[in-house]
Amino acid sequence: MLTKLKYTEELNVQEVYHQLQLGEQPILIKNFPLDDLYLENFVLQLGEPVIEARNIRGKSVFNVEVSKQNNFFRSIANSNIEFPLHTDCADFKEIPNCIALLCVQPATETQGTSRFTSLSAILEKLSPIEIKLLTQKQWLFRNKQRPILQQEEISYSICYDRITMETFAEVSKEDINLLHKLDALFNNVSFTLFLEQSDLILFRNDLLLHGRSGFDLDSRRLLKRVRLYLK
Numbered sequence: 001m002l003t004k005l006k007y008t009e010e011l012n013v014q015e016v017y018h019q020l021q022l023g024e025q026p027i028l029i030k031n032f033p034l035d036d037l038y039l040e041n042f043v044l045q046l047g048e049p050v051i052e053a054r055n056i057r058g059k060s061v062f063n064v065e066v067s068k069q070n071n072f073f074r075s076i077a078n079s080n081i082e083f084p085l086h087t088d089c090a091d092f093k094e095i096p097n098c099i100a101l102l103c104v105q106p107a108t109e110t111q112g113t114s115r116f117t118s119l120s121a122i123l124e125k126l127s128p129i130e131i132k133l134l135t136q137k138q139w140l141f142r143n144k145q146r147p148i149l150q151q152e153e154i155s156y157s158i159c160y161d162r163i164t165m166e167t168f169a170e171v172s173k174e175d176i177n178l179l180h181k182l183d184a185l186f187n188n189v190s191f192t193l194f195l196e197q198s199d200l201i202l203f204r205n206d207l208l209l210h211g212r213s214g215f216d217l218d219s220r221r222l223l224k225r226v227r228l229y230l231k
């Protein structure tokens, strides 16, 4: 369910890269240095990060913390509310296939817990007919149309984000029922993980869904996020 490593100066980055290529489970690295530059450089050894103006110094590291602008949360990542299982950047033309999250400050032990579901566990629960439907039916992710399951060379990839799907398009009652059923299935096969300070978790954005539980608004929870395209 989880590959566990411990950060030392001899940590084998190639091993991390290899595990990410396999892609079936998140990789947890304990004791990772709490340093933005360090994280940036570590990720550069694995792939090409997504660079955005809103990130720290306009580079690759984004602060996932409660943050408001004009009384509104800047994004769901910048809120304290629960974030259901999803794919990041579901509306990107090319979706980054990997995410790194470094925990600087967790919420309290029962809050802000991470949740993951692997695509392989999802596929085990779907019938061939359901898989076919999910590879054929197109959904609108803001302005990008794609199916939830995409047939790849030997397996599948997943793209799922109800917030994007339902915010930017009119979704029929029938389709909402289908999404409810999928949510229930995804939750049933999910597992939780509470990130502690200095935990770096890396996972495939195309082979796992991720989410988190809500937490108190005044929590000082802080995660450092980098999205990347694996080499």
Ligand SMILES: [Fe+2]
Binding pocket: 086, 087, 088, 210
């Ligand atoms: Fe996310």
